[in-house]
Amino acid sequence: xxxxxxxxxxxxxxxxxxxxxxxxxxxxxxxxxxxxxxxxxxxxxxxxxxxxxxxxxxxxxxxxxxxxxxxxxxxxxxxxxxxxxxxxxxxxxxxxxxxxxxxxxxxxxxxxxxxxxxxxxxxxxxxxxxxxxxxxxxxxxxxxxxxxxxxxxxxxxxxxxxxxxxxxxxxxxxxxxxxxxxxxxxxxxxxxxxxxxxxxxxxxxxxxxxxxxxxxxxxxxxxxxxxxxxxxxxxxxxxxxxxxxxxxxxxxxxxxxxxxxxxxxxxxxxxxxxxxxxxxxxxxxxxxxxxxxxxxxxxxxxxxxxxxxxxxxxxxxxxxxxxxxxxxxxxxxxxxxxxxxxxxxxxxxxxxxxxxxxxxxxxxxxxxxxxxxxxxxxxxxxxxxxxxxxxxxxxxxxxxxxxxxxxxxxxxxxxxxxxxxxxxxxxxxxxxxxxxxxxxxxxxxxxxxxxxxxxxx
Ligand code: C2O
Ligand code: CU
Numbered sequence: 001x002x003x004x005x006x007x008x009x010x011x012x013x014x015x016x017x018x019x020x021x022x023x024x025x026x027x028x029x030x031x032x033x034x035x036x037x038x039x040x041x042x043x044x045x046x047x048x049x050x051x052x053x054x055x056x057x058x059x060x061x062x063x064x065x066x067x068x069x070x071x072x073x074x075x076x077x078x079x080x081x082x083x084x085x086x087x088x089x090x091x092x093x094x095x096x097x098x099x100x101x102x103x104x105x106x107x108x109x110x111x112x113x114x115x116x117x118x119x120x121x122x123x124x125x126x127x128x129x130x131x132x133x134x135x136x137x138x139x140x141x142x143x144x145x146x147x148x149x150x151x152x153x154x155x156x157x158x159x160x161x162x163x164x165x166x167x168x169x170x171x172x173x174x175x176x177x178x179x180x181x182x183x184x185x186x187x188x189x190x191x192x193x194x195x196x197x198x199x200x201x202x203x204x205x206x207x208x209x210x211x212x213x214x215x216x217x218x219x220x221x222x223x224x225x226x227x228x229x230x231x232x233x234x235x236x237x238x239x240x241x242x243x244x245x246x247x248x249x250x251x252x253x254x255x256x257x258x259x260x261x262x263x264x265x266x267x268x269x270x271x272x273x274x275x276x277x278x279x280x281x282x283x284x285x286x287x288x289x290x291x292x293x294x295x296x297x298x299x300x301x302x303x304x305x306x307x308x309x310x311x312x313x314x315x316x317x318x319x320x321x322x323x324x325x326x327x328x329x330x331x332x333x334x335x336x337x338x339x340x341x342x343x344x345x346x347x348x349x350x351x352x353x354x355x356x357x358x359x360x361x362x363x364x365x366x367x368x369x370x371x372x373x374x375x376x377x378x379x380x381x382x383x384x385x386x387x388x389x390x391x392x393x394x395x396x397x398x399x400x401x402x403x404x405x406x407x408x409x410x411x412x413x414x415x416x417x418x419x420x421x422x423x424x425x426x427x428x429x430x431x432x433x434x435x436x437x438x439x440x441x442x443x444x445x446x447x448x449x450x451x452x453x454x455x456x457x
Contacts, residue, residue, distance in 0.1 A: 024077050027159050027230075028219065029173040029211050033074035042085065043078040047099070049142075049154055050091035056207060056214050060185030064153035065092060071212040072175045072234070073140070073156025080135040080160055086128040090120040097154070099128060100143040102273060103255055103408045104158075105388055106130040108428030113143045113387070115358055115447060116429055134322070134390075134406075135162040136257040137173070137230040137275040147236055147437035148191035151179060151203060153212075155234045162258070166317045169225035169282075174303065175212070176270075176293055177234045178205030194438060199347050200380075202237025202436035208293065210302040221289060221305045224312040225282040228252070229291065233270045237436040239381070239411070241267040241294035244280055246287055252319045253277030256390040256406025260321040263404065267294055271383035273409040273435035279317065282307050324392060324406060327421045330371040334364065338384065338412055338434065338444060339377035348443045349378075349434065355443025356433075362446060366427045367453025372420045379414040382439060388430040388450075391422035409435055427452045 037044035052069045053061040067073025078084055090097050096119035100112035109116055110130045120126045138158040142149040157173055180203060182188045189203065210217055221227065230253075231242055243266075252262040255275050268276050282289065284307065291303035341348040341355060348355040364370070371394065374384055390406040396418050403410070412418050433445035 024079070024161065025165070025171060027075055027077060027171045027173050029217075030072055030075045030157055030175070031070060032077050033068065037085065041079075041081070042083045043076070044085040044087065045074070045076055046087045046089075047073065047156075048089040048091050049097055051093070054212070056179075056209070057181060057183070057185035062181065062185040062187060064187065065149060066153045067156050071153040071155070071209075073154070075173065076140070076156070076158045078132055078160055080132055080163055082132050084128075084130060084132055087125065088120065088128065089125045090122055092122055094122055095145070095149070096121050097142045097144050097149060099140050100387075101128075101138065101140050101158070102385075103136070103138040103275075104130070105133045105390065105426045108388060108430060111387060111430075113431050115431070119144050132160050134257055135160045136255070137232065137253065137277055139175075139232055139234065139275070141234070143431075145191065145441070147194075147203065147441045150234060150437060151189075151191075151236050152187055157232065159230070162320055164320060166228065166319050168228040168317055169222060169312055170227040171230070172227065173230045173232070174210055174291065175232045175234055176240060176302065177209045178238050179207050179209055180205040181207045196347060199438055199442050202438045204238050205235065208295075208300055208302070216301055217303045219303070219305050220309060221282040221307050222309045222312050223282055223285045223307050224314060226312075226315065226317045227280045227282065229278040229280050230275060231270060231278065232275050233272050235272050236438060237272060238295065239269060239271045239383075241269050242276065242278070243267045243292045243294055243299070244278065244289065245292060246289040247283055248281045249278050251276055252279045254405030255408045258319045258321040259405045260324070261404065262319060269411075271409065271411045271435065272437075273383055273385050279319070282312075285311070322406075325423050327392060327394060328369050330421070331368040332365055332370040334362070334370060334372045336372055336374045336384070336432075336446075337377060338374065338382050341443075349439040350443055351432075351446040356445035356447075360447060361429065361449040364424055364448045364450045365453070366424045366450040368424065370422055370424055372422065374410075374412045374418045374420065376412045376414055376416050381411055381413050382444065383409050383411045383435040384432065385409040385435045386422070386430065386432045388426045388428060389422050389424055391420040394419045394421050424448075424450050425453075426450065
């Protein structure tokens with residue numbers, strides 16, 4: 001054996017195996033999609049949109065539209081920096097659709113908006129592929145007739161792990177939705193031709209679903225456990241409040257990832273499209289912890305956990321927040337007035353006085369500090385959602401806002417004002433709209449054409 005060979009065998013120089021796959025941790029609550037790619041940094045999932053039936057009303061099946069036969073659709077779970085490939089088949093008999101990746105800062109031609117890439121027709125397929133830029137809690141849904149397609153069940157969840165995920169004892173995902181059902185279990189409504197009240201208020205449901213179930217979800221927690229609970233509101237229109245009873249809890253993450261300073265709050269308001277991650281500390285053996293949604297002041301327990309089993313050693317969890325862009329003096333200001341146009345026979349919802357018409361685009365300079373000043377004139381609240389970017393909420397109704405963290409959806413109250421700050425780092429064409437889906441369909445939508453910034457971003 002030569003000296004060279006010996007050196008090559010010395011432990012210091014032994015290369016690590018090229019790829020050691022550390023399996024992703026389990027996320028409780030929603031069955032995960034299979035990964036069809038052996039490469040640990042590529043996740044390939046197959047999604048099919050099709051009609052199926054679920055049992056929500058006793059004795060009467062409900063026809064839903066679902067991804068892979070489940071409502072909500074399968075969990076897509078990957079790590080930040082991975083490539084996600086989604087082979088999508090539209091098996092709906094009559095409807096065009098797309099998949100929009102709500103919150104992900106990806107290239108605009110993968111964003112699932114029909115203004116850029118044609119929708120996927122019945123019987124057709126499309127493959128979405130992109131790199132996952134940010135860890136966090138996200139979701140996916142159609143961007144064609146979303147008021148109907150999301151309500152009928154096309155909605156699914158995404159978890160993107162941090163480079164070093166916080167070591168929690170359990171990671172759970174809770175999707176809350178209110179669906180409007182008739183007594184015999186049909187998804188009610190005239191989606192193509194909604195009544196005036198629905199256009200005005202948005203569609204409010206009569207059946208609360210948590211992870212697609214009308215029943216209380218149950219599980220156990222270990223004494224002393226530190227858990228991460230991810231909450232998403234997929235209702236067409238209804239805001240709710242989150243409360244946890246029986247445990248200490250705080251908010252550790254918002255739409256776009258973890259917070260550098262988690263906060264305590266009595267109840268956390270959550271609007272359609274928004275996500276909040278909670279840290280929940282299990283109390284002592286025998287106690288019961290409940291997750292409740294508070295709707296119009298009424299509490300609805302949706303999850304109940306008995307604390308039992310072997311105690312977890314006392315520990316704290318670090319929440320590795322990504323640093324947020326510093327809020328500096330804006331070089332660009334965008335005015336956004338959200339309002340209603342009642343001059344015609346039908347109510348229209350507007351941005352800067354106009355109901356959206358495909359092709360309307362607002363030019364925006366990319367990669368510069370920008371404030372967007374959102375102002376509401378009709379008297380109703382609107383969860384305003386911006387695609388392709390994160391923003392921070394700077395002030396609300398003239399006072400500094402107490403709404404930290406990276407966001408993609410913020411409520412603008414009736415007659416209220418909100419200023420948000422964003423860098424528009426992601427060039428491309430990006431929709432912005434009210435996430436009350438009936439408002440978006442009735443015109444409260446716009447599109448920003450964000451230039452390339454010029455410094456090579
Ligand atoms: Cu979740 Cu353009 O939407
Ligand atoms: Cu609205």
